[in-house]
Amino acid sequence: MSVIAITGATGQLGRLVVENLLESGIPAGDVVAVVRTPGKAADLAERGVQVREGDYDRPDTLTTALAGVDVLLLVSGSEPGGRVAQHTAVIRAAENAGVDRIVYTSLLRADTSPLVLAPEHKATEEILAASALPTTILRNGWYTENYTARLGEYLDRGVIVGATGDGLVAAATRADYAAAAAVVLTTDGHEGAVYELGGTPFTLTELAAVITEVAGRPVTHQDVSVAELRGILTGAGLDEGTAGFVAALDEATAQGALDTDSTDLARLIGRPTTPLADAVRAAR
Structure with missing residues (x-):
């Protein structure tokens, strides 16, 4: 069984992904909740989830947090202007820790979008493409x-x-995006895929x-x-x-x-959004 880590696991999206994994039958001990403040994930720890401190702004915490992880969900940071450096720190830590695959929550059509949020996501996708790690991009709408x-x-x-x-x-809904992320984290055939959701x-x-x-x-x-x-x-x-x-x-x-007219999200979750x-x- 693969060990799956989720960054930002106490956030609004990350926590829903953790819940999806547990509800799908993934053993709690195979789920790693990477969080800035472990105390906020005390309820997850009580259920057997591995709660580890990992702060995007403190790279020294990240390699330890990702030790033994096979698949990582990198939930994009919430601080515009600082995300490229934060994401890069996580990607480098994943490389150093020997993570097998990274799944990244990007932005709809990040490479061409006029949204002011897009450049940091595009830059992160480029850093992932240049890394040695297999990746899957979830371009969340x-x-x-x-x-x-x-x-x-x-x-x-x-x-x-x-x-x-x-x-x-x-x-x-966040629940729909979280369900899609859980599917991609736990099933094969997603390496190199870019999903417009x-x-x-x-x-x-x-x-x-x-x-x-x-x-x-x-x-x-x-x-x-x-x-x-x-x-x-x-x-x-x-x-x-x-x-x-x-x-x-x-x-x-x-x-x-x-x-978007993409049906990737409904297809991944196996139901209408x-x-x-x-x-x-x-x-x-």
Whole structure:
């Protein structure tokens, strides 16, 4: 049986991957949860999971954390601007530890995407390609939770404000992406594969309609220009940099950056991705 490690195992995606592995019958002792703060994974340790300290910003912790690991899921870091160095540290540690394969959570069409988040993912993919390790790339699309986490706000205001136009968002739930990662970690035939992952596309107008139907309270979509959105965000208290970042995401969405017709995600998990209405209902 292979020993499987997940970095960021107490994060929102990483923890779901660990749960998927355990639910699929992988022995807890063959699962390594690599975490920055081991205390946050005490519940996993109690279930027999190997909890090891591994900090992207402290490379000396990583080789030890990956000792004896056969397959590694490198969950991308959450700090824009620092991720290439962080990911490189994990990749080098995996090489030194003798890991057999790395699976990396990248971004939809990372090599061509106009999203401001894309360059760091593209750079990481290039570093992986230049390494001696077999790799699998999971190019995750948008998380449905990026919207459902704001459900209370949408219902309170009765409006979803954005600059996405009619841009489609092929979002899927974290649970769907985690299920796909677990499949790739535990089955053969994925070396060298690049999977473009996403769910059934929707516009923000359609999102508003689904929320209205599920919650029984009217929510509409108000589309504004990128400049108007930036002004709204700074007026709400965001600094110029953050407002510009968010507005740029919407601009890229309008250009199709978050859409895909790939069926890789549904194929990997062996079922349709979670319907938007179900995700909204669960968030309620």
